[in-house]
């Protein structure tokens with residue numbers, strides 16, 4: 133008589149064994165099933181014998197009255213059956229033990245799940261197909277102050293780590309969406325990326341700061357937000373330049389952040405992270421020369437003469453000159469002989485101290501588009517209200 137296989141064995145079968153069980157059900161006998169599959173019958177029988185042995189280890193062997201399978205991670209250590217005089221079962225003990233052979237698999241799966249959210253170097257973003265080589269998009273990030281904590285009842289506005297990250301990302305999302313397909317983009321952080329430079333939660337001059345989260349956590353959020361911004365720019369622009377100016381709040385952390393991002397994009401030639409530690413930074417694009425600094429050391433009226441002194445050749449080659457500056461948290465553009473100096477607003481809320489001092493500036497982020505010959509030709513704006521609605 134042909135061997136019978138219990139259909140409940142499917143629960144323990146792999147794909148191949150399940151196919152053998154299906155074929156036996158269809159053709160009646162293992163020999164016929166093997167023939168239909170083009171295999172020798174010993175192959176099918178050996179595979180299903182193995183399946184029965186494996187199921188028995190798990191406590192399932194109906195031919196031996198073992199029908200209580202063990203939970204995952206356990207295996208049967210044996211069963212004791214009390215059989216009555218008429219042959220029926222009066223009682224059965226199913227003894228289980230931890231299946232050590234599955235320990236490693238379970239641990240491995242757990243270890244892999246730990247790494248779910250972790251990515252190593254930057255994934256490659258495919259470059260955009262068409263870009264305009266005469267255009268440059270500048271995305272100035274005015275004083276993000278990641279880590280600042282404000283309470284609306286005291287400061288009139290709420291601000292914390294989550295809000296900071298959401299606003300930075302939403303602003304870039306909106307501005308990149310409306311940006312022209314310029315070949316080159318400059319992500320220009322104007323300083324004070326971080327509210328506090330260390331665990332002491334003090335400014336460089338020793339003033340106590342209102343900080344949300346531990347320093348390490350703030351660093352992680354800042355890095356994550358900046359990586360989002362760079363990757364978003366890579367979708368639209370062929371070449372992305374990142375400059376992070378150091379501010380009066382983050383003299384050390386700002387530079388560490390630039391280093392981290394340069395390592396992250398080590399294998400991505402489309403990203404250039406500027407690692408100059410200089411306070412004044414210059415960038416030439418055709419007839420356009422721009423300078424950037426946080427603004428706590430050099431003052432506006434001195435900036436254009438300093439540019440001419442620092443970069444006499446670039447000064448001579450260009451006709452459109454701009455300074456992009458942060459620090460004051462409000463909008464201010466002034467034209468001087470030779471160029472303009474522009475201070476930018478921030479997306480960050482004011483803290484309790486600034487609220488008390490009467491600071492009430494608007495909050496937004498800009499995108500400024502330059503032409504290689506004609507200088508600034510258009511600009512766009514993401515207002516805080518739009519970003520709060522979108523979030």
Ligand SMILES: [Mn+2]
Nearest residue numbers: 275324379459
């Ligand atoms: Mn600031």
